[in-house]
Amino acid sequence: MTNQQSVVSNSQSKVVLLVEDNPDDVELTLRAFRKYNIMNEVVVASDGAEALDYLFCTGRYASRDTNNLPEIVLLDLKLPKVDGLEVLQRLRADERTKHLPVVILTSSNEERDLIKGYKLGANSYVQKPVEFTQFSEAVGRLGIYWLLLNKSPKKGG
Amino acid sequence: MAENMRKTGIDILGDLPWGTHFCQFYQTKEDLVDILVPYFKAGLENNEFCMWITSEPLAVEEANDAMKKNVSDFERYLTRKQIEIIPHTEWYLKGGVFNLRRVLTGWVDKLDRALARGYEGMRITGNTAWLEKNDWRSFADYEEEIDNVIGRYQMMAICSYSLDKCKAQEIIDVVRNHQFALIKREGKLELFESSERKPAKEALRKSEEKYRILYETIKDGIVATDMDGRILDCNQAYVDMLGYSKEETRKLTCQQLTPEKWHKMEAEKVKELIVAKGYSDEYEKEYVRKDGTNFPISVRVWLIRDEDGKPKGMWGIIREITERKQMEEALRKLSNAIEQSPCSIVITDTKGNIEYVNPKFCKTTGYTTAEAIGQNPRILKSGEKPPEDYKCLWDTITSGNEWRGEFHNKKKCGELYWEYASISPIRNSEEVITHFLAVKENITERKRMEEEIKNVAKFPAENPYPVLRVSHDGTILYANPCSTFLLGDWNCEVGQFLPDSLCKVVSDSFSTKSMKKGVEIKHRDQIFSFTIVPVTDTAYVNLYGVDVTERKRAEEELRKQRDHLEYLTSQLTVSNKELEAFCYSVSHDLRAPLRSINGFCKALMDDYPDKLDTQGKNYLQRVNAASQRMGQLIDDLLNLSRITRSEMHRKTVDLSALAKKIATELQEAQPERQAEFIIAEKLIAYGDPQLLRIALTNLLGNAWKFTRKRPRARIELGVTKHDGKPVYFVRDDGDGFDMAFVNKLFGAFQRLHSTTEFEGTGIGLATVQRIIHRHGGQIWAEGAVDQGATFYFTFTI
The missing domain is CATH 3.40.50.300 (P-loop containing nucleotide triphosphate hydrolases)
Structure with missing residues (x-):
């Protein structure tokens, strides 16, 4: 079950891939983006397998252009089918997605997840706070940072 | 007539x-x-x-x-x-x-x-x-x-x-x-x-x-000289003693007949004695014979004066004292031999009164010569020897025979010692007994050694375990009483061979000259472990057995316990893994719905403020707060579980420095508060720095929290001693607690105050207790309402 939502963006080319199985969290994330006026297109993958299909243009996304990578991937860890860490591992193992910014956005504050995430090449690790104000602040800030301030290699080069 | x-x-x-x-x-x-x-x-x-x-x-x-x-x-x-x-x-x-x-x-x-x-x-x-x-x-x-x-x-x-x-x-x-x-x-x-x-x-x-007869027949040499020592006349004995003829001596001087080394002494005698007094006392020197040999003499000299009383010559009487010197030397040797003898020597008169003791006697008995002289040797009596023995001794020596025997005597200090004595009479030239001589050897050490050898010899016989000696081919030479049952099992006796299997071990041990341990031999339900020791220089092999039945049993028991422990450990590992999975799940899944509750509450409040009245907003506010609190509870619970599960890395931790740092952080967080931290110096513990930091943070944080109402709080970290071991404590002068609830202090989520009075989930002290327990220590608390609280804790290294 996919939940695609087109939003008005100040930079239409910058797509956000949100890998999240919990629809509530998807809703809250999108709400936080809105709150911070982040209008980029958000593609939602509800499990790891779908995220990989999207990124490598396989399965449902076979017709997609592989060169058209999202600006950032927001990756939950605990996912059906293929879990978040494995998705990360696969991304980093592929030349095409090696430098793709990945932010782990998870409920877990387990030390080992954090360490493993960074070890596999995550660019950032953000724990989802329970309190919504904090949550929306965290998501909003990371959107601003990665979408507006950060320069990715492919853009630079 | x-x-x-x-x-x-x-x-x-x-x-x-x-x-x-x-x-x-x-x-x-x-x-x-x-x-x-x-x-x-x-x-x-x-x-x-x-x-x-x-x-x-x-x-x-x-x-x-x-x-x-x-x-x-x-x-x-x-x-x-x-x-x-x-x-x-x-x-x-x-x-x-x-x-x-x-x-x-x-x-x-x-x-x-x-x-x-x-x-x-x-x-x-x-x-x-x-x-x-x-x-x-x-x-x-x-x-x-x-x-x-x-x-x-x-x-x-x-x-x-x-x-x-x-x-x-x-x-x-x-x-x-x-x-x-x-x-x-x-x-x-x-x-x-x-x-x-x-x-x-x-x-x-x-x-x-x-006088002529006397002069010529006397055995002493007589010589007359002038004052320069030239010989004028001498008798036969004088020339006989020197080996010269009378004519030859007349050409000699006394100086020529005297070895050089005596000249100075003699010249002085002549000057100081003979000329001054007219004669000399008897003195000793040497003469040289015609054949060049020296011999000792004693000399007396008189001065001869002329009619005017002026000295004109000297008479000398010379006696050869070779024999006397030899006698003296012989006596000196004998005397030295007695003085330096390794035996005690005692000479008594016929009544038994001590007349002489040698130094060895003094050394052995502790009596000085002065103390011993005049005493009877019975001062050494220990009282162990029956009077009949002393009578026998006395009868033997008074009848002129030698007595030999042992004494257990007493030193001056009271210490007993053994001596072997030979006591014999000394007779004069008329065969009359004048003295008794005792020559005694201290045999205490010898006695002790004999006793020890006897004891050592009894060793194998007294051994409660089997001891055997066999020849290198396995013939039994000796079996102590305790090995009788083994011989029974083997159906053999001393002089016969060991069972074949043992013979093989024995001969291997002998030929390789190596000891073999742990050779087990069973007897009914007993197990003996033998050590086979080759004694190569005597071609023997010794077998020493030890009853290891109990040990074997204990080892078996231990093995079972170990197996059980391994099983438990594996179980525990499984449980831990499950717990970990559980925690992970909680961390991840329990939080998500909370976030939804909180998030959508907020969305309602943000998006529909005009649709809700004050009451409705208040309800949403409460849902919001409850979800937040639950989030905090989950976090605390996870932290507590993490403390139990995490691996320990012990090292030296400076508690004083750590506490100071925490105190600073607390003060900086609430700069408006007045508090005094009294932290003892050099509190060094050996533990996991991470865990100890958490423990101290909780204890000091608690103290900080519960002294909030004090205008000027006083928080102390110190150490005292209990049973010689250091006991650390954190003391505050805050609200304290009722000792009736002391057992609830360390329970997880147990609280003695309402959250409105003091914030918190009630997990802090439970965490501290777990950390202290993981360090093998104890924690306990003392306090009273409004009178502050003291938390004591220890560590085991």
Whole structure:
């Protein structure tokens, strides 16, 4: 079950891939983006397998252009089918997605997840706070940072 | 002396005075009778007492017969005892030996009686035919003596000498000792008078003669020198001692005869003693013989002065003391031997009083020489020896025999010691016991060793485990009592072979010269572990057994326990994994719905503020707060579980520094608060730095929290001692707690205050307790409401 939502963006080319199985969290994330006026297109993958299909243009996304990578991937860890860490591992193992910014956005504050995430090449690790104000602040800030301030290699080069 | 002239009865002599002492040389009996019969006839007729001592060749009877023939009333003289004719054996040799003094006093005695009986004097003769060569010298002395005696008394004597028995030198001796001599030659009587015996110089001549004899016969060397030591005269003994002739010595000086090293000493003696005093004391030095050898001498020197009293020379009497020196040396050696003897030596008188002890005695007994002298050796008695033994000892030595035996004696300090003693009598030259000598050896150590050897020898027999000795081929040589059952099991005995399997082990051990441990032998339900030890130099192999039944049982038990423990550990690992999975799930999944609750509450409040009244907003507010609190609870719970599960990495932790840092953080977080932190210096613990930081943060944080109401809080970290171990404490002067609830303090999510009064989930102290427990320590608390709280904790390293 996919939940695609087109939003008005100040930079239409910058797509956000949100890998999240919990629809509530998807809703809250999108709400936080809105709150911070982040209008980029958000593609939602509800499990790891779908995220990989999207990124490598396989399965449902076979017709997609592989060169058209999202600006950032927001990756939950605990996912059906293929879990978040494995998705990360696969991304980093592929030349095409090696430098793709990945932010782990998870409920877990387990030390080992954090360490493993960074070890596999995550660019950032953000724990989802329970309190919504904090949550929306965290998501909003990371959107601003990665979408507006950060320069990715492919853009630079 | 003219008034004392007596008729001799011999024509050629006529009258002679009292004191005349002459001799007669004879060849036959007739020669004797011809002289002596008229001699005694004249005596008898002139009221003199007569004594005729006969000898061969004239017997007493023959003399009697001759007198009877020539003296008409001889029987009358004989009857009134005016004349005695007796053999020499009853006079000179009375008692078997010639005793000069007895004979001389005998003469004087006879004279005294004669005079008492009214005779005018005494006329005697004695034949010397009985004289043997050996006696000649002493008889010559006698003649010299009697010459002196007769000269002073109313006596007249003829001494008869057999001409055939005397040699020239002896005749000269005889003549020299008598005033004149009668010799019958060719039927005619002749008178010889010694030319030296001129009456006027008689006394002087006699004196000089005596000194001359003395000078030449004396054994000491006599030497006369001038003041420069040149030898002027010396006697025979002196030259004999040196090996020179008299002529040679006259060319020598005393210095030449003395080794160089004595010169200085002797020169001083001459200067300081001899010249000053006129003589020296006896002193010792050495002389050199002609052959170059040295010998020790003792010397006395007198000074000779001339008419003016000026020193003109010296007389020296020199005695060779080689023998004395040797004796002294021998004595010194003997004395040293006794003084340095490794044996105790004690000499007592015949009553047992100690007269001498050697140093070893003092060393052994602890008594000084002064303490021991005069004591009886019974001061050493320990009282263990029965009195009969001492009696036996005493009987043995007083009867002149040696006693040997052991004593268990007591030292001065009371310590007992063993000695082996030999006690024997010492006798003087007359074989009379004068002293007893005890030579004793301290045998305490030997006794102890013997005892030890005896004990050691009993060792294998006393061993409660089997001990066997076998030859290298497995023949049993010895089996201690405890191994009897093994021999029974093996159906063999000493002298036979071990079972084959053991024989093999024994011979392997022997040939490889290596000990083999852990050879197990079973006996019923017992297990023995044997150590096989080859004794290569004696071709033996020793087998030492130990009962390991219990040990084996314990080992088996231990193995079971270990297996069980391994099982439990694996179970625990599984549980831990499950717990971990659970925690992970909680961390992840429990939070998500909360976030939804909180998030959508917020969305409602944000998006529909105009659709909700105050009451509705308040409800949403509460839902929001509850979700937040639950989020906090989940976090705390996870933290607590993490503390239990995380791995420990112990190192040295400076609690003082850590506490100061936490205190600073607390103060910075709430700068408006007034608080005093008193943190003891150098509190060092050994533990996991992360965990200890959490524990201290919680304890100090608690103290900080519960002193909030104090205008000026006081928070202390210190250490005290309990049972010698350090006990740390965190003390505050805050709200404290009721001791009735003390057991609830450390329970997870247990709270003694409402969240509105003091924030928190009630997980802090539970966390601290887990951390302290993980460090093997204890934690407890003391407090009272409004009077502060103290948390004590310990660590085990």
